[in-house]
Amino acid sequence: MAPLVALHGLKVSFAGQPALRGIDLSIAPGEALGLVGESGCGKSVTWLAALGLLPGKARIEGSVTLAGLELIGAPANVLERVRGGRIAMIFQDPASSLNPVHRVGKQICEALRLHRGLTGAAARAEAKRLFDLVGIPDAAQRLDSYPHEFSGGQNQRAMIAMALAGQPELLVADEPTTALDVTIQAQILELLQSLRREFGMALVLVSHDLGVVAETCERVCVMYAGRIVEEAPVAQLFAAPAHPYTRGLLGALPPITGPRRRLAAIPGGVPEPWAMPPGCAFAPRCGERFAACDVGTPADAHPAPGHRAACLRAATPQMADTVMA
Amino acid sequence: MRQDASLLRAEGLVRRYTMRRGVLGRAVDVRAVDGVTLTIERGRTLGLVGESGCGKSTTGRLVLGLEAPDAGHVAFDGKPMPPPDTPAWRSLRAQMQMVFQDPLGALDRRLTISEQVAEPLAIHRIGSTSDHAERVAELLHSVGLRADQGARYPHELSGGQRQRAVLARALATNPAFLVCDEPISALDVSIQAQVMNLLLDAQERLGLGMLFISHDLRAVRQVSHRIAVMYLGRIVEEGEPDAVLQNPAHPYAQALVSAIPQPGKTGRIVLQGDPPSPANRPSGCAFHPRCAAAVPRCAVDAPILKPRAEDGRLVACHVAQGEADTLARAA
Numbered sequence: 001m002a003p004l005v006a007l008h009g010l011k012v013s014f015a016g017q018p019a020l021r022g023i024d025l026s027i028a029p030g031e032a033l034g035l036v037g038e039s040g041c042g043k044s045v046t047w048l049a050a051l052g053l054l055p056g057k058a059r060i061e062g063s064v065t066l067a068g069l070e071l072i073g074a075p076a077n078v079l080e081r082v083r084g085g086r087i088a089m090i091f092q093d094p095a096s097s098l099n100p101v102h103r104v105g106k107q108i109c110e111a112l113r114l115h116r117g118l119t120g121a122a123a124r125a126e127a128k129r130l131f132d133l134v135g136i137p138d139a140a141q142r143l144d145s146y147p148h149e150f151s152g153g154q155n156q157r158a159m160i161a162m163a164l165a166g167q168p169e170l171l172v173a174d175e176p177t178t179a180l181d182v183t184i185q186a187q188i189l190e191l192l193q194s195l196r197r198e199f200g201m202a203l204v205l206v207s208h209d210l211g212v213v214a215e216t217c218e219r220v221c222v223m224y225a226g227r228i229v230e231e232a233p234v235a236q237l238f239a240a241p242a243h244p245y246t247r248g249l250l251g252a253l254p255p256i257t258g259p260r261r262r263l264a265a266i267p268g269g270v271p272e273p274w275a276m277p278p279g280c281a282f283a284p285r286c287g288e289r290f291a292a293c294d295v296g297t298p299a300d301a302h303p304a305p306g307h308r309a310a311c312l313r314a315a316t317p318q319m320a321d322t323v324m325a
Numbered sequence: 326m327r328q329d330a331s332l333l334r335a336e337g338l339v340r341r342y343t344m345r346r347g348v349l350g351r352a353v354d355v356r357a358v359d360g361v362t363l364t365i366e367r368g369r370t371l372g373l374v375g376e377s378g379c380g381k382s383t384t385g386r387l388v389l390g391l392e393a394p395d396a397g398h399v400a401f402d403g404k405p406m407p408p409p410d411t412p413a414w415r416s417l418r419a420q421m422q423m424v425f426q427d428p429l430g431a432l433d434r435r436l437t438i439s440e441q442v443a444e445p446l447a448i449h450r451i452g453s454t455s456d457h458a459e460r461v462a463e464l465l466h467s468v469g470l471r472a473d474q475g476a477r478y479p480h481e482l483s484g485g486q487r488q489r490a491v492l493a494r495a496l497a498t499n500p501a502f503l504v505c506d507e508p509i510s511a512l513d514v515s516i517q518a519q520v521m522n523l524l525l526d527a528q529e530r531l532g533l534g535m536l537f538i539s540h541d542l543r544a545v546r547q548v549s550h551r552i553a554v555m556y557l558g559r560i561v562e563e564g565e566p567d568a569v570l571q572n573p574a575h576p577y578a579q580a581l582v583s584a585i586p587q588p589g590k591t592g593r594i595v596l597q598g599d600p601p602s603p604a605n606r607p608s609g610c611a612f613h614p615r616c617a618a619a620v621p622r623c624a625v626d627a628p629i630l631k632p633r634a635e636d637g638r639l640v641a642c643h644v645a646q647g648e649a650d651t652l653a654r655a656a
Binding site: 038039151153154181182183184185186187189190208209210211212214215234235238248249251252253254255256257260262263264265266267269270 | 567587
């Protein structure tokens, strides 16, 4: 199947310091892809760059295509039709994404006017339908509420309703549940799943939480210091993680069953953009590092179909075996 | 040191706030904490779990004596907690410390890390000024910070390093009791593991009693010897971590456990609605409007936290206690 969105060699730097160092990624129509990584790894910047939402001082190279349409360097009127229309995005903090001085319904009607040309009663009826769809009770009355009158979970539902206003082919959800309580997180994840099934919409879920991604997505990309270090179908990633960073992330997660052991914390911290190691960016924290890791950026190895890992250990299975044992 | 006696005992803690709705609105009584009883032993950790607004942070402040309870009392080391801001309370504070979620907010941006770690030593007049440098170096080392990082300012450190600095400062006075309020929520996964390991090391080394407040059940299981689940100001279930997590008795605890994201998990309990506001507490059991197991009694009669007949698990639920159909006992 032709990809819906394809990223090739996407690089972003701010004031000469690299934030993204070459992202290759494609998303099929209707697919759910998880993008996992720690703060500063570039998982949000990837989508801000793709949609032309980065400030002017950012230097962007590479290509992002939406069904063949190049988005990098595209004129503003093209991007405006894509943003919120074909690709919608929701963020971590719904309250700050909504305008506090306008009624929520008015903000959704604005999105409907921009992307679907709906006005007046038609827009309001559609806004009510969207509110019903995302599970906001008493939709007709709640359209006249202000964001502060909503709870955090309801604000996120309202944001999702607004994102759906343009009938997007791809929804990028950037940490959509991080600011919410766990029981509300479960509600929002459930909602995203059901909407995706209903509309055949592709979903990119950006999250630091491997558990959230594991449940929601079919394929996962793990990012570290501006690169994708591992990509695999979700079951494969959890059953046979090939990159030491992925193994480190999984090992750092406290188990909920079985004996309690000391957590295998990854030592040290993420490298700063101005002090990027010469070879593999993870090498300084890696317990499986050897001399070649410091020479150059490792190429992708393919331990299984649809599974890639940018690690020299993964490229030489016999070595990886001795490490795993 | 007595190993068996409880370090901290809180009984029937209540904390009310008055909230006015709108400019001319009527003052509403908000019970942030509504009758919480808990015990923390030396060298042991009680994990306190719940969602935002359930009163878990207020409970943390009450057991430290940072706020005086409206009812109930706190005993530290067998003696009643002195009122806040009295000389007796201040001298006790050397033995009780707190670690918050946001390390940048907890540190003074104008002082170096070493100066801040030395501050509690000066405040509580521990050791001579000449000994302080040595003690600070020892503390920084114990939390995995290098000596040269002591000369830095908070903004020059990463989030994980700042939380280490906060922990070093909290441990400066050799406290017996530590309250950790969401100490790892603001940190990345790999750094969370480092901080949890540090807390466990410090506990083992110093025999600390800890109250670990978190919404993250995985983290709570990792560090706690007992866990208590709070909902709207009350403890609804308490027990051994594995018992509670594998076989939660209270329907709210069941929903929380089922909400833990996990690869390949299906059949999650998705609760309807949002947590209610403490200003608008539902009648009877506060959880009943969201509870799938609720029976008519739950709407009128608030369950009390008591041991369950079969295994002694503390749970506040008519259904879990098997008393769902006996309506209205003589109170």
